[in-house]
Amino acid sequence: MSEEKGTLPSKETFSEWYNEILWRAEVMDVRYPVKGVYVWYPHGFAVRKAVYSVLRELLDRDHEETLFPLLIPENEFMKEAEHIKGFEEEVYWVTHGGTSELDVPLALRPTSETAIYPMYALWVRSHADLPLKLYQIVNTFRYETKHTRPLIRLREITSFKEAHTVHATWEDAKNQVEDAIKIYTEFYRRLCVPVIISKRPDWDKFPGADYTMAADAIMPDGRTLQVGTVHHLGDNFSKTFDISFEDENGDQKLAFQTCYGISERCIAALISVHGDDKGLVLPPEMAPVQVVIVPIIMKKRADEILESAKALEKELKDAGLRVKIDDRPLRPGAKYYHWEMKGVPLRLELGPRDIDNNVVMSANRLGDKASLSRENITEEVKISLETFGESLLNRAEETVKEKIRHADTPDEAGKAVEDGVAVVHWCGCEECANEIEKRLNVSILGNEIRSEYIGDSEGECIICKKAGKPALVARSY
Numbered sequence: 001m002s003e004e005k006g007t008l009p010s011k012e013t014f015s016e017w018y019n020e021i022l023w024r025a026e027v028m029d030v031r032y033p034v035k036g037v038y039v040w041y042p043h044g045f046a047v048r049k050a051v052y053s054v055l056r057e058l059l060d061r062d063h064e065e066t067l068f069p070l071l072i073p074e075n076e077f078m079k080e081a082e083h084i085k086g087f088e089e090e091v092y093w094v095t096h097g098g099t100s101e102l103d104v105p106l107a108l109r110p111t112s113e114t115a116i117y118p119m120y121a122l123w124v125r126s127h128a129d130l131p132l133k134l135y136q137i138v139n140t141f142r143y144e145t146k147h148t149r150p151l152i153r154l155r156e157i158t159s160f161k162e163a164h165t166v167h168a169t170w171e172d173a174k175n176q177v178e179d180a181i182k183i184y185t186e187f188y189r190r191l192c193v194p195v196i197i198s199k200r201p202d203w204d205k206f207p208g209a210d211y212t213m214a215a216d217a218i219m220p221d222g223r224t225l226q227v228g229t230v231h232h233l234g235d236n237f238s239k240t241f242d243i244s245f246e247d248e249n250g251d252q253k254l255a256f257q258t259c260y261g262i263s264e265r266c267i268a269a270l271i272s273v274h275g276d277d278k279g280l281v282l283p284p285e286m287a288p289v290q291v292v293i294v295p296i297i298m299k300k301r302a303d304e305i306l307e308s309a310k311a312l313e314k315e316l317k318d319a320g321l322r323v324k325i326d327d328r329p330l331r332p333g334a335k336y337y338h339w340e341m342k343g344v345p346l347r348l349e350l351g352p353r354d355i356d357n358n359v360v361m362s363a364n365r366l367g368d369k370a371s372l373s374r375e376n377i378t379e380e381v382k383i384s385l386e387t388f389g390e391s392l393l394n395r396a397e398e399t400v401k402e403k404i405r406h407a408d409t410p411d412e413a414g415k416a417v418e419d420g421v422a423v424v425h426w427c428g429c430e431e432c433a434n435e436i437e438k439r440l441n442v443s444i445l446g447n448e449i450r451s452e453y454i455g456d457s458e459g460e461c462i463i464c465k466k467a468g469k470p471a472l473v474a475r476s477y
C-alpha cells in the first residue's frame with residue numbers, strides 16, 4: 001500500500017498538509033462513499049490502539065469498561081429531546097428491518113445517555129451502589145451539517161470514549177468532574193499534547209449539563225480543537241430517567257451524575273501537533289513501530305550484516321520494544337523516507353564498519369544522530385526513546401506558549417487569533433461575549449482557565465471595563 005509518494009506540502013499550509021499526511025502515512029482513507037465517514041488504514045489503527053490503550057490504562061484505575069447497545073428506541077431518546085433539547089437535530093434514525101417498517105423507530109446513538117440511563121435506573125437502588133463509574137469505547141453517529149473532516153468532525157465517530165458516573169450528592173459529582181480533568185490532563189501529557197482546560201460559557205455547555213469543562217489543543221494554524229469534555233449533569237438526567245436510590249436513612253433520593261468524552265480528535269491533535277514536513281512524529285509510547293533497523297548491505301558481507309541485524313532485533317524485542325528490520329531490496333534513503341513518514345521515533349543503521357567497531361548508528365525522528373555501543377544497546381535505545389519523548393513535549397509546550405497571547409483590547413485580540421489564541425479579561429456576561437464575537441468573529445472558548453501556560457490575573461473586561469477574569473478567545477474547529 002505504500003511506495004515512495006513524493007513529499008508533503010509544508011505544514012505552513014496546515015489544511016493541505018493534514019489531508020496529505022493522512023493518506024501518505026496511511027492513517028485514514030477518506031475515499032469511503034459516505035460523507036463524514038472514513039476508513040482506518042492498519043497503520044493508523046495501530047496508532048489508535050496504542051493511544052486508546054493508554055486511555056484504558058488511566059480509566060481502568062477506578063472505572064469499569066462496559067458496552068451498551070447502539071440502537072435507542074424513540075420513546076427513550078425523545079425523553080432527552082423533550083427535557084434536554086440536545087441531539088434531535090443530529091440523530092440518525094433506523095426505520096426499517098429488512099422490508100418491514102419498525103413499529104418503533106430506533107436512533108443510532110449520537111452519545112449514549114438515553115441508552116445507558118434507563119439501565120442505570122434499574123441498576124441503582126441503594127447508596128451502596130454508588131458511586132457507579134462505567135465507560136465504553138464505541139462508535140457514535142451525529143448528522144453533522146458543518147464541514148466534516150477526518151478525525152476532527154465526523155458523522156460516524158469511530159472511537160468515542162464515553163464515561164458515565166452516578167453519585168449520591170452534587171458535591172460527589174463535582175469531585176468526579178475534577179478526577180476526570182486529572183485523567184484527561186495525564187492522558188494528554190502522555191500524548192505530549194499540551195491542552196488548556198477551561199469552563200465553557202453557559203450557552204456552550206453540553207445539553208442537560210449544569211456546567212461543562214473542556215480541554216482544548218492548539219492546532220498548528222492557531223485554531224483550537226476541543227479534544228475532550230467533562231460535564232456535571234446535576235440531577236437533570238436522573239429526574240428524566242428516574243435514577244434514584246435509597247439513602248442511609250431509607251429515603252428515596254435523586255442521583256447526581258457526570259459524563260465525559262474523548263473521540264479520535266485526540267489522534268488528530270497527536271498528528272497535528274507533532275507532525276512535520278517529513279510525516280508523522282509519534283511519541284514512543286504511541287508508535288506502532290518504535291525502532292526500525294536498516295541494515296547497510298555490502299555485497300560481500302551481506303549475510304553477516306543481516307545476521308547481526310536479526311540478533312539486534314531479537315535483543316530489542318526481548319526487551320519489550322516494538323522493532324522492525326527493513327531488509328527490502330531498496331536503497332537506504334528510500335527506507336528512511338518510508339519510516340520517517342510513518343513516524344518511527346528511532347532508526348538504527350548497521351553496516352560493516354559498525355559491526356567491526358561494535359557500535360550501532362542511531363538517528364531519532366527529529367534528526368539527532370548518535371553512535372550507540374552494541375554491548376549496551378538495549379539500555380541506550382531506551383534512553384534515546386525517553387529523551388526523544390521529552391523533547392517532543394518540550395517542543396510542543398514552546399509552540400503553545402508562543403501561540404497564547406494576552407490581549408488588552410479587542411484589536412489586540414483580533415490580531416492574536418489570526419494564528420493563535422488570545423487571553424482577554426472578560427466580565428463573564430453574555431452581552432460582552434456577544435460583542436467580542438461580533439467584533440472579532442471568534443468565540444469565547446471559556447474562562448476559569450486551568451493551565452500552566454496562562455496566569456489567573458484579574459483585569460478590566462475588554463468590553464465593559466468592569467472586573468474581569470482571564471478568558472480564552474479563539475477560532476476553533
Ligand SMILES: Nc1ncnc2c1ncn2[C@@H]1O[C@H](COS(=O)(=O)NC(=O)[C@@H](N)CS)[C@@H](O)[C@H]1O
Pocket residue numbers: 110111112113142144151152153154155157161162163206226227228229231259260261262263264265
Ligand atoms: N462530530 C464529531 N467528530 C469527532 N469528535 C467529536 C464530534 N462531536 C464531538 N466530538 C468530540 O467528542 C467529545 C464529547 O462529545 S460531547 O458532545 O462534548 N459530550 C458528550 O457527548 C457527553 N455525552 C460526554 S461523553 C467532544 O469534546 C469532542 O472532542
